[in-house]
Amino acid sequence: PKKIIIDCDPGLDDAIAILLAAGNPDVEIVAVTTVAGNHTLDKVTLNARQVCTLAGLHDVPVAPGADRPLVRDRITAAEIHGESGMDGPAFITPAMEADPRHAVDLIVETVLTHPGEITLVPTAPLTNIALALRREPRIAALVEEVVLMGGSYTRGNVTPAAEFNVHADPEAAAIVFSADWPVTMVGLDLTAQAAATPELLSRIEALDTPVSRFVVDLLHHYNATVGKVHGTAATIHDACAVGRAIDPTLMEAVEAHVEVELRGTATYGMTVTDFRGHIGPPNTSVATELRTERLWDLLIRSLENIATT
Numbered sequence: 001p002k003k004i005i006i007d008c009d010p011g012l013d014d015a016i017a018i019l020l021a022a023g024n025p026d027v028e029i030v031a032v033t034t035v036a037g038n039h040t041l042d043k044v045t046l047n048a049r050q051v052c053t054l055a056g057l058h059d060v061p062v063a064p065g066a067d068r069p070l071v072r073d074r075i076t077a078a079e080i081h082g083e084s085g086m087d088g089p090a091f092i093t094p095a096m097e098a099d100p101r102h103a104v105d106l107i108v109e110t111v112l113t114h115p116g117e118i119t120l121v122p123t124a125p126l127t128n129i130a131l132a133l134r135r136e137p138r139i140a141a142l143v144e145e146v147v148l149m150g151g152s153y154t155r156g157n158v159t160p161a162a163e164f165n166v167h168a169d170p171e172a173a174a175i176v177f178s179a180d181w182p183v184t185m186v187g188l189d190l191t192a193q194a195a196a197t198p199e200l201l202s203r204i205e206a207l208d209t210p211v212s213r214f215v216v217d218l219l220h221h222y223n224a225t226v227g228k229v230h231g232t233a234a235t236i237h238d239a240c241a242v243g244r245a246i247d248p249t250l251m252e253a254v255e256a257h258v259e260v261e262l263r264g265t266a267t268y269g270m271t272v273t274d275f276r277g278h279i280g281p282p283n284t285s286v287a288t289e290l291r292t293e294r295l296w297d298l299l300i301r302s303l304e305n306i307a308t309t
């Protein structure tokens, strides 16, 4: 299996991303690292430990990283993910402590120990990943690839132009996109095709296991808050990035140059995506088209696998 590190801020959709990976035989989660994003570092780390416990990932280190962005002030998405950062399901007592290592050290150490083998799957602001690049620039050449949930080539979700994970730490995102390594951007244009529909909920509900009930409770909360804030169904953004790491044929991608806007006022944190080489040569695979049913089939299979292990 492909070795992945999930760098996350659970987060309702982050939780589903972890479960999708945990139950899939083609990927092995070698570490879960956390970063301030949807909520504070303490809360998202506790949530990650709960999800790893539910998924049976008792030996996977859960290491907390940066508690704030590099430059800008911290923002959260508590209006979507709730006061705990993962409202909806009942609390799960974690079976593991947080790892004593800092996420950035753990990322660097893991990549150096497995040269050419680690896929980074960030589903949160890119603070840890940018710090890891600064701490040990050699990781750029040693990581197999970076498949991140973030950005957009059309419109944003927290501002007209910017997506949350990039807007929450634009300077970090700029470091990650401009580094010399293969990056796939799984942005809002792609994840909009991964809505939490009533059909999907019924499929998950029908499994009727502890993990499926957890996901159903979480999706009810997620649909309710996204409905209130955006007037739409929730989209399970972060699971799409894990899906791409599991099976690249789940989505179409186009090569483009992506640059993060750092000086704009209305456009701060926008992922300016140049499909025509106006401002630079391609540096990113930009995901465009999702085979949605296949992603949900994978998710259902993961949830089934977790229930039987």
Ligand code: BDR
Pocket (backbone or CB within 6 Å): 011, 012, 013, 014, 038, 077, 080, 123, 124, 149, 157, 163, 164, 165, 237, 238
């Ligand atoms: C991203 O923002 C977060 O709130 C979600 O977990 C996802 O990673 C979507 O813009």
Ligand code: CA
Pocket (backbone or CB within 6 Å): 008, 009, 010, 011, 013, 014, 037, 038, 123, 124, 238
């Ligand atoms: Ca997230």
